[in-house]
Amino acid sequence: MAAVGVSMLLVGIAVTVNLGASVENKKTLQGVADAAALQAEKTVRAAQASSSTAMSQADIASMAQQTVENYVKANTPASSTAPDISVTYTSLSTYSGNVSVTLSKKTSSFMSGFLRSAGTAVSVTSTATMTLGNSYIQIIFLVDISNSMGIGGTPADISALENSSAQCAFACHDPNGYRGSCVKGSSSSWNSWLPPCNTRVTAKNAGINLKIDYVNQAVQDFMAQLIDYSNIDQNHITASITTYGTTIQQIQAPTTDLNAVNSVASTIDLENAVALPVLGYTRTGDALNSIASQLTNVGQGESENSQRTYVIFISDGAQDIYSNANGYQHIVTVAYQSACTNLKQMGVTLLSVWVPYYPIYGSQQYDTVIAPLPTTGPGSMQGAMQACATSSDYYFEADDGPTIKSALASSLSSIITSSGLRLIK
Template sequence: MVRIKHLREALRSFSGERSGNVIILFAFAILPMVGFAGALIDYSRAANVRLQLNAAADAAALAAVSQNAMLKSLADAKTDAEKIFDADASEYKSTVQNRTVTLENIGLGRSVKVTYTATVPVNVMNLVGIQTVAVTGNASASGARAPFIDFYLMLDNSPSMGVAATTAEITRMEEATKSVRQCAFACHDLSNPNNFYKKAKEIGVQMRIDVVRKATQELTDTAKTTATLPQQYRMATYTLGASCKGKKLTEIQSLTTSMETAKASASAIDLMTIPYDGYNSDQCTDFDKAMTDINGIIPNPGDGSSKTSPQKVIFFVSDGVADFANSGGCSKKLSGTRCQEPIDTQFCNSIKSRGVKIAVLYTTYLPLPSDSWYNTWIKPFQAQIPKNMEACASPGLFFEVGINQGISEAMTALFQRVVTKAYLSN
């Protein structure tokens, strides 16, 4: 009985002891807590690796569409992008299982996608049979390549472009001609050896055509410095004709990649001559025919992605007033068969419908309020002249330059606008 009593007391004493139960319960609880903390450490390391590899992928993608890369072939750009990824991911080279750089050119656009897969070794998670954590990522980017463009300069050299270039020059010209006929225009009348064109040259008055000539030469310099590819731009130059007699679109320079050649030939740009004062009732500005003729000269445009597929742009500089025989389709009142009107935009539309762009530099038509001819025939539609010139231009490629503003600066600004639009629209 004594032994049984002692056994009962021992059991009662053990069952009443609480500290052993706590230790056992804590032992069971801490195992998953330690495992969870270890997993967090392993996953945090994997997340850091993914962050670094994502940065490497971003750098590779952006490099593939950088300005320098866009000048390279797809194969070379791909190789460079792979090298950049590998260099930036060198610390984690052993974890990267695969990386792929995919590039594609569509027209002037280039897209790139960089993808990778990696496996990051773990430590604590080994205890539950997990050896690695998989990490994947990708990066994409796109850019535009520099376009190849053929520029066709169509320069209005009709008698109205013989006006003095600034208000100060107009005053000088009027003062120099007041003994004969006070005039702001330097008409190139071949029948008169003392014509106003000669007078302007003698006294050093700059005419608009002089400024256009100089601006054209400076434009070739701009094209040369803007180009990022060999033979990226070609340029041809035309005027409305050397003479009002038998006037026709006249080639000053055929299409050339040499901006030096284009600059030198531009020295031949000059005011249209007239056989004598009042020849052909001064009908010397036929935009309809000029637009039709240049449309026939320009081949179908390409997308600008190569030398053999250049975009086509007409660079049209004019004061915007037609003056020609057109008894059947003039939009304004006639003087006999003489039609004086703003440019007819349907001829511009025929060109643009082929994908040829038209950049228009409108040299503001000079109002002459003291001139009865101007007041009768031009003033009624003066406000419509710039509207039609803008409608002739392709969207965003219109620029107006006033009587005292710089034509050269305007031509340069319009050229840059053409090039920028070529990038953005492709």
């Protein structure tokens, strides 16, 4: 009887130990499944954002599967048996969906010789999603529409403008011919050899995209994807657009009507040059301060009164303001970083999209006003734009038109990841 009692005691101990081990194994496996699902969802989203065309469901599912397998393998100890893996991707819309991960394995039992079971089966499931329906956010576009955004959007566009009748390789923004002799639309043919006055129309008629055209398209693409992501409840998302150059104008007040914002985005264009000697300024610091003065309800996204707030700042990094230090009545600086710091201290996530300033070699004005600035690092336009961003994850460089569109897509991906990536079960 004593032997039987000891045996029963040992069995009881084994069952207790195995139960505890099973709970701990399930907890560990759940942690791996959660992390794998989040990683797969993030990877899929990044791929969709960077793809020029919509990815097929098969490609998305395959990418999710591979990401999960790689993650699980990397996080399974060499001494342990890898779990069985099942991955499914459920599309919610063109750019959003859920990744579900199920991990299953049988754990070895303590004192298995005393027990009928050779091990304990453990199975866990985790589902990650990227949607914005449950997080209150506000997105504010601050777009530079000053003269320098009027260059060709690609090297080919720049070359085409240099060799066209417009003769406006730089700043094709002047509909009035302030820069010199030109031909009005109604002029007689005797002076037809002169460049046309409305250089902006010339570029459009020639099918040449300027830097600002790509910004226009990129903001529209951003809004279209945002609308797609927010299909569950657009009332949680507010967006607005402010443009700046010589003047600062909120062309779209904050609204939850994202389709209206997208429509207004299609109207983003260069501001017209003003009369000589000014032609135009770029009031970057004033524009950033204007955004700060209008901000309300900045928070963590849990309610209308506490919204995650993102400012998408698109500029070549120049602040061009009045000065009597030279005959051009301009001075270019990067003295707007304190305005960026102020926004960040208010709880804003600042995404900085730097579209580099086009150098005009051989131009006396360029040599006098702009060339003295360093090209990189502290005191440079690049350095200032990078310093303005909340972190390196929110800083993007866009040398030409296509990369401007890519940068805006990456901006949306960053916003979705920070505010919309979550586990739902």
